[in-house]
Amino acid sequence: MITNTLLIKLKERNYDNIEKTKSVLLSMEGKIEALRGIQVQVDIRREETSYDILLITHFSSMEDMETYLIHPVHVEVSKYIASVLESGASVCFEE
DSSP states (O other), X not given: OEEEEEEEEESSOSHHHHHHHHHHHHTTTTTOTTOOEEEEEEOSSOOTTOOSEEEEEXXXXXXXXXXXXXXXXXXXXXXXXXXHEEEEEEEEEEO
């Protein structure tokens, strides 16, 4: 299984923006066949150095992950994330 994680720090780090971003990310659930699982976690520490959101996605293979990346639903979500993103970091690994 392939797991991809994405840390998201928003430009405007308030409750409403965090909740909207979480909702937008979760909107992919059930709409992309290659996506085996999705989790969205919100940071509870709220430190300056913290990221706001952690996205965790699971795939059967790297090919499925590549399919997900170009899927129209993911592309639209990515456009939204790019518009609110201050910084991000990603780690992809195989289990």
